[in-house]
Amino acid sequence: MAARALLHATTLGANALVVLAVAVAIAAAAAVAAAGTAVAQAYPAKPIRLIIPFPPGGGSDVTGRIVAMAMSERLGTQMVVDNRAGAGGIIGTELAANAARDGYTLLVASLAHVVSPWLYDLKGRFDPIRSFAPVAIVAGSPIVLVVHPGVPARSVAELLALARKNPGKLQYASAGVGSVSHLAAELFNYTAKVDMLHVPYKGAGAATVDVVAGHANLTFGGLLATVPHVRAGRLRALGVGSLQRNPILPDVPPIAEAGVPDYETVNWFGLLAPAGTPAALIERLHREVTAVQELPEIRKQLDNDGATVLRMTPPQFGAYMAADMEKWGRVVKAAGIKAN
Numbered sequence: 417m418a419a420r421a422l423l424h425a426t427t428l429g430a431n432a433l434v435v436l437a438v439a440v441a442i443a444a445a446a447a448v449a450a451a452g453t454a455v456a457q458a459y460p461a462k463p464i465r466l467i468i469p470f471p472p473g474g475g476s477d478v479t480g481r482i483v484a485m486a487m488s489e490r491l492g493t494q495m496v497v498d499n500r501a502g503a504g505g506i507i508g509t510e511l512a513a514n515a516a517r518d519g520y521t522l523l524v525a526s527l528a529h530v531v532s533p534w535l536y537d538l539k540g541r542f543d544p545i546r547s548f549a550p551v552a553i554v555a556g557s558p559i560v561l562v563v564h565p566g567v568p569a570r571s572v573a574e575l576l577a578l579a580r581k582n583p584g585k586l587q588y589a590s591a592g593v594g595s596v597s598h599l600a601a602e603l604f605n606y607t608a609k610v611d612m613l614h615v616p617y618k619g620a621g622a623a624t625v626d627v628v629a630g631h632a633n634l635t636f637g638g639l640l641a642t643v644p645h646v647r648a649g650r651l652r653a654l655g656v657g658s659l660q661r662n663p664i665l666p667d668v669p670p671i672a673e674a675g676v677p678d679y680e681t682v683n684w685f686g687l688l689a690p691a692g693t694p695a696a697l698i699e700r701l702h703r704e705v706t707a708v709q710e711l712p713e714i715r716k717q718l719d720n721d722g723a724t725v726l727r728m729t730p731p732q733f734g735a736y737m738a739a740d741m742e743k744w745g746r747v748v749k750a751a752g753i754k755a756n
Contacts, residue, residue: 459519459697463494466687467515468524469508471501475638475723479555479685480524482717486708504528504594504755506536513542515690519697522551523688527596530741534748535594535755544741549693550733552705553686555723558658559600560642561671562651563634564627572655572674575634579610586612589623589632594755597623599744600636600657600681602751608676627651636681639664639722657681664722684726684740686733702730 464487468480477499484495500508505528515521530544542548561572567586569575579586590598593616605612615632617623620641627635628650635642636657643664645651655671656662659680671679687705689698708714709725718725728736747753 459700460491460493462520463496464491464519465515465521466495466497466524467508467512467521468497468499469501469505469512470499470526470528472499475557475640475683475721476524476526476685478721479718479723482714482721483524483554483687483705483708486711486714487704490704490707504532504536506532506538506541509544510541512688513547513690517690517692517694519689519693519701521690522701523548524685525688525737526685527599527683527740527744529688530737531594531599531744531748533741534745535753545734545738547691548688549691549698550730550737551687551689551698552702552730553684553726553728553733553736554705554709555718556658556682556684556726557639557721557723558656558662559596559636559681559683560639560646560653560657560665560668561604561634561636561655562627562642562646562653564630564632565649565652566630567633567652569654570652572669572671572676575654576608576610576675579608579612583611584613586634587615587632588612589615589617589627589635591620591623592616592618594753595620596638596681596683597636598753599747602753603681603747604636604671604676604679606747606750607679624651638683643722658724662722662724663719684736685723686726698730 466480466484468477470476481497484497488495500511509523509529512521512523533544563569563575569578588601590601592598597620598614598616601612601614617626620637623635624637624641624645626632628645642651646653653665653668655674656665656668657671657680659670659672661668661670715725
């Protein structure tokens with residue numbers, strides 16, 4: 417009887433300890449949640465630095481400044497644009513990766529962000545995925561496959577036939593080794609199993625001008641750089657890199673529909689925070705970006721720049737970056753691309 421009573425008492429004591437442990441865990445979780453809510457409510461208390469790892473004037477810069485202006489108004493504090501160009505975006509990206517995890521430093525990332533480890537020896541400076549917390553993808557801008565009017569191809573199918581009949585002879589201009597235009601062309605080569613010759617230039621402008629002049633046969637350019645020449649008849653657009661038609665060039669089919677199934681090259685732009693930034697701040701920033709994307713004036717600005725609003729949750733954006741990193745790694749390896 418005494419032993420049974422002792423066992424009963426011990427069981428009650430153990431149950432009490434379990435209940436106490438659960439209560440402590442719940443209280444701790446509530447405290448953390450409350451602390452996170454308090455941080456989010458007090459945020460922002462000072463200006464936010466938006467690092468753009470490329471020079472002014474490019475897609476990252478244009479998109480970043482559009483977002484910065486709108487978010488400054490919504491957050492009630494200035495979002496300061498900080499262009500930190502150099503080494504293919506590595507300098508600015510490393511600066512953002514090593515910044516304080518307090519929500520006051522953000523990075524404008526693009527397709528180049530997930531391609532960098534395949535082109536450069538980062539030497540442990542940062543990891544494109546693990547060193548950052550995804551905040552929000554903002555917009556995407558497809559490449560456009562354009563040819564000089566003298567090229568006897570009026571469709572992607574005709575260009576493929578021409579390339580297969582003349583391996584290594586069609587010359588495509590790019591904005592430089594490892595640029596989006598270079599990657600887009602090599603994805604085309606890789607996917608369609610054709611061989612076109614790469615002619616790198618120092619920038620998209622120079623590449624486009626030389627195709628217009630007939631010094632190169634074609635290029636995979638951005639909408640802003642190519643559309644004026646297409647409308648003037650100086651270039652012929654054969655396909656866009658998105659899976660849907662673009663409103664700026666509604667008569668131009670996606671390359672994936674025009675002869676190269678599964679082809680897609682979209683230069684996306686999004687916001688990242690240093691890894692370890694509190695989840696409450698990530699959620700707050702994501703909500704603000706989503707609200708900004710709904711503003712008619714912001715949509716109009718992005719549309720005018722050839723970009724389309726993209727929507728993903730932070731986890732979805734993270735998965736999208738990881739998949740893109742794997743995809744372009746295969747292309748870089750297959751093409752043997754090495755940065756200068």
